[in-house]
Amino acid sequence: MSSPQNPGVPLAHYRQHGGGVRLTCVARMRHRDLPLEPVIARLEARGVGNAQTGIKAVAAFVTAPCPSCGGRHFETAPWFPVRRNSQV
DSSP states (O other): OOOTTOOOSBGGGGGGGTOEEEEEETTTOOEEEEEHHHHHHHHHHHTSOOTTSBTGGGGGGOOSOOTTTOOOOEEEEEEOOOOOOSOO
16 A cells, blocks of 8 residues: 555656556555556546546555455555567
8 A cells, every 4th residue: 555655657658658657556456557647637637636646546446346356445556557569
């Protein structure tokens, strides 16, 4: 769990790397990978954050329970989708 003293790297930083947000249920260690821009847009729409919100702090704004266990304790981290080279 993140602390207010360490919210992590701002979400905007991950734009240049094509990153996203990995949301992990702490109880089940199951994760869901989310594209970055919709996460930022949702934070802004709810009025709880923006592109300067730290990646670790995003976990505090998750409102839905884990679909697998119903838990509400999440951690967030950067996620970098695998990009396959189309040229062989």
